[in-house]
Amino acid sequence: MYQYDEIDQTMVEERVAQFRDQVARRLTGEISEDEFKPLRLQNGLYLQLHAYMLRIAIPYGTLSSRQLRGLAQIGCTYDRGWGHFTTRQNLQYNWIKLEDAPAALADLAKVQMHAIQTSGNCIRNTTTDQFAGAAHDEIEDPRVWCEIIRQWSTFHPEFSFLPRKFKIAVTGSPNDRAAVRVHDIGLRMHKNDAGEIGFEVIVGGGLGRTPFIGKTIRDFLPKQDLLSYLEAILRVYNQFGRRDNLFKARIKILVHEIGIETMREKVEAEFAASKHGALKLPQEAIDQIAVQFAPPAFETLSGISAEYANAFRTDFEFGLWARRNTFKHKQPGYSIVTISLKKEGAPPGDASAEQMNAVADIADRYSFGEIRVTHEQNLVLPHVKHSDLPAVFKALKAWDLATPNVGLASDIIACPGLDYCALANARSIPIAQQIALRFKNWERAHDIGELKIKISGCINACGHHHVGHIGILGVDKAGEEFYQITLGGSADDQAALGDLIGPSLNTHDAVDAIDTLVETYLRLRKSSDERFLDTYRRIGIAPFKEAVYVSA
Amino acid sequence: MSLLKHGRLVGEDAFQPVADDAALPASGAVLVTYARWQVEREQLTGRNAPLGILLPNNLDVLDFGAEAERFDLIVLQFPKFSDGRAYSQARLLRERFGYRGELRATGHVLQDQLWHMQRSGFDAFEIPRADAVEAFAKASRTFSHVYQPTGDGRVSVLKQRLAAHNNKNGRSQEAAE
Ligand code: HEM
Numbered sequence: 001m002y003q004y005d006e007i008d009q010t011m012v013e014e015r016v017a018q019f020r021d022q023v024a025r026r027l028t029g030e031i032s033e034d035e036f037k038p039l040r041l042q043n044g045l046y047l048q049l050h051a052y053m054l055r056i057a058i059p060y061g062t063l064s065s066r067q068l069r070g071l072a073q074i075g076c077t078y079d080r081g082w083g084h085f086t087t088r089q090n091l092q093y094n095w096i097k098l099e100d101a102p103a104a105l106a107d108l109a110k111v112q113m114h115a116i117q118t119s120g121n122c123i124r125n126t127t128t129d130q131f132a133g134a135a136h137d138e139i140e141d142p143r144v145w146c147e148i149i150r151q152w153s154t155f156h157p158e159f160s161f162l163p164r165k166f167k168i169a170v171t172g173s174p175n176d177r178a179a180v181r182v183h184d185i186g187l188r189m190h191k192n193d194a195g196e197i198g199f200e201v202i203v204g205g206g207l208g209r210t211p212f213i214g215k216t217i218r219d220f221l222p223k224q225d226l227l228s229y230l231e232a233i234l235r236v237y238n239q240f241g242r243r244d245n246l247f248k249a250r251i252k253i254l255v256h257e258i259g260i261e262t263m264r265e266k267v268e269a270e271f272a273a274s275k276h277g278a279l280k281l282p283q284e285a286i287d288q289i290a291v292q293f294a295p296p297a298f299e300t301l302s303g304i305s306a307e308y309a310n311a312f313r314t315d316f317e318f319g320l321w322a323r324r325n326t327f328k329h330k331q332p333g334y335s336i337v338t339i340s341l342k343k344e345g346a347p348p349g350d351a352s353a354e355q356m357n358a359v360a361d362i363a364d365r366y367s368f369g370e371i372r373v374t375h376e377q378n379l380v381l382p383h384v385k386h387s388d389l390p391a392v393f394k395a396l397k398a399w400d401l402a403t404p405n406v407g408l409a410s411d412i413i414a415c416p417g418l419d420y421c422a423l424a425n426a427r428s429i430p431i432a433q434q435i436a437l438r439f440k441n442w443e444r445a446h447d448i449g450e451l452k453i454k455i456s457g458c459i460n461a462c463g464h465h466h467v468g469h470i471g472i473l474g475v476d477k478a479g480e481e482f483y484q485i486t487l488g489g490s491a492d493d494q495a496a497l498g499d500l501i502g503p504s505l506n507t508h509d510a511v512d513a514i515d516t517l518v519e520t521y522l523r524l525r526k527s528s529d530e531r532f533l534d535t536y537r538r539i540g541i542a543p544f545k546e547a548v549y550v551s552a
Numbered sequence: 553m554s555l556l557k558h559g560r561l562v563g564e565d566a567f568q569p570v571a572d573d574a575a576l577p578a579s580g581a582v583l584v585t586y587a588r589w590q591v592e593r594e595q596l597t598g599r600n601a602p603l604g605i606l607l608p609n610n611l612d613v614l615d616f617g618a619e620a621e622r623f624d625l626i627v628l629q630f631p632k633f634s635d636g637r638a639y640s641q642a643r644l645l646r647e648r649f650g651y652r653g654e655l656r657a658t659g660h661v662l663q664d665q666l667w668h669m670q671r672s673g674f675d676a677f678e679i680p681r682a683d684a685v686e687a688f689a690k691a692s693r694t695f696s697h698v699y700q701p702t703g704d705g706r707v708s709v710l711k712q713r714l715a716a717h718n719n720k721n722g723r724s725q726e727a728a729e
């Protein structure tokens with residue numbers, strides 16, 4: 001895993017000192033709230049309904065056990081003993097006091113972490129595949145590139161006051177688990193015919209009130225040119241992105257308005273002028289970062305572990321969990337374990353400080369001290385030996401962390417919604433809880449199979465509802481909470497935006513409607529192998545619409 | 553309002569701003585708008601005195617850059633601190649078009665942006681506060697290192713590490729010889 005050197009450490013500490021000074025100037029009134037706002041936002045501090053919310057960056061979703069313990073400690077000291085994992089591979093604390101924020105950030109710096117650029121109109125935390133460095137299907141570990149981007153984008157002098165926030169995602173696998181087509185820039189690695197690895201560059205994707213699937217601006221970019229090309233895109237955006245209307249300021253609108261061809265011309269012209277400049281990456285510099293992501297010391301294993309096979313046969317619950325919550329590792333004899341933070345009835349993505357400490361201990365014992373955070377608000381133990389899986393299951397279960405529902409109907413993404421968020425129209429967490437309870441029966445849930453339900457409390461789409469197989473959007477109807485339902489969205493390599501099925505429904509009807517949609521799918525699917533999304537793509541919206549509105 | 557150049561207070565601005573509809577003074581350095589420059593190129597270059605220009609922040613610098621070297625002062629604008637277009641204009645003028653004259657920031661110039669501005673190539677600032685010199689000095693010290701190469705010539709962290717690495721390897725090779 002990447003370790004800060006003295007330089008990185010100095011930079012985060014200087015950032016804390018700078019912010020301490022800014023908070024002091026705010027508290028004495030030397031700077032106005034208006035002037036302070038962008039400063040606190042660039043340090044992840046938002047003013048919310050009840051208190052300040054502090055958003056911590058978890059660069060490319062990778063944590064060491066020591067860092068996770070650090071997050072638990074900060075949750076105890078400055079929050080109410082909880083942390084909330086988000087779709088941006090970030091962690092949020094919902095109950096922070098302004099005066100405490102510099103101290104919390106100083107504690108964070110002690111475990112090589114920060115809240116830099118987790119908010120504000122700048123380049124945000126770069127996200128990636130949560131299985132990076134472990135997945136059997138990846139071309140190369142994308143975290144190397146995320147770290148290179150992290151450093152380049154940190155305190156970028158030219159791009160700290162962009163028209164709007166800017167999010168970059170990278171996938172090293174053809175099976176996109178990082179939703180790269182719905183980011184401002186998405187990078188997807190490819191190997192060309194000559195065996196060289198480079199990036200497909202996708203631009204102008206995004207959710208929010210005007211969702212777009214990103215467009216490919218370049219099919220293949222040599223690795224050493226990555227930063228020059230990113231800088232070219234950002235420079236075009238910084239100058240020509242709209243600043244007259246907050247809702248039209250994202251790069252997706254620029255790309256939409258001038259067209260991808262014009263965008264490409266501008267970017268390529270800028271790139272042509274700068275590609276041989278100081279940003280060109282020497283191979284040795286790439287290697288220096290890459291060695292820090294070298295795989296851990298795996299054992300050479302062969303054959304099937306007896307413990308594993310035995311547990312699978314004898315322990316029904318274990319079998320259920322192992323089938324749902326593990327993923328194929330590139331190293332024979334190992335698995336990737338997803339820890340569900342979606343126990344039915346609990347707020348999605350919440351973890352108590354005790355749970356975080358427990359996961360840190362389990363990671364130390366069974367996963368080389370490594371943990372990942374997923375954009376689906378779960379945690380991952382990336383490197384678990386098959387023979388250790390039964391023990392890991394048992395240890396997780398003791399902390400209520402072994403819900404066998406990864407990718408199932410109850411593995412719901414939900415934004416903070418009206419429970420915490422100042423912009424919300426409706427609550428998201430309670431509706432997620434109610435829906436999840438409907439699918440608590442494991443037999444039914446496993447029979448339904450993969451189903452991605454995503455909920456946002458308002459049009460800003462923090463809960464990714466546009467790309468949910470079933471998307472739910474909270475709207476306000478004469479002061480009452482209503483929900484719009486969309487079907488057929490997807491964030492993977494065949495990214496698509498969902499289609500609206502009809503008029504919005506009140507809370508009770510919306511929860512019922514989800515049940516109806518699922519029953520309709522079960523009735524009409526070709527076989528149990530056909531996922532909800534596939535059935536929808538095959539038969540279209542009409543039968544679902546009818547089931548919800550006509551029979552109701 | 554304080555005018556700062558290279559971190560020091562400038563008592564009086566050498567450049568006299570001239571409104572678009574006002575007559576040009578007979579002599580002395582002037583600051584004119586981009587609009588005026590476009591229609592009065594000849595008069596302005598014929599004056600034989602230092603010339604400054606105020607560029608709108610929505611100007612595509614690529615259309616202007618080739619002319620930049622005719623000026624002794626270019627003023628770029630920050631109508632609001634959150635409007636960061638002039639950072640790109642500044643870097644393009646310095647790094648792409650090789651502009652060497654004074655590059656001045658005006659408008660909503662706050663202490664916490666001075667660091668970004670310096671790195672982007674500004675060397676002069678109109679700062680709406682009395683303690684501008686201290687504010688500037690403090691802002692310049694914010695970070696000991698830089699992660700990005702820009703025209704300010706500071707060595708990026710990446711290159712610093714590479715040099716350290718090569719030095720170490722170079723030394724150990726020597727020792728082995
Ligand atoms: C609680 C306070 C929050 C506020 C005030 C907030 C605000 C916003 C706003 C205004 C947008 C729309 C931006 C645009 O379309 O230009 C947005 C989008 C988004 N936010 Fe949040 N957000 C909050 C929490 C979260 C959380 C907890 C997450 C992660 C789980 C998150 C992730 C996202 C994502 C993924 C998008 C849409 C993708 C995109 O940027 O296009 N936000 N947020």
Ligand code: SF4
Nearest residue numbers: 415421424457458462
């Ligand atoms: S989607 Fe809306 S309600 Fe939900 S967190 Fe984002 S801004 Fe708040």
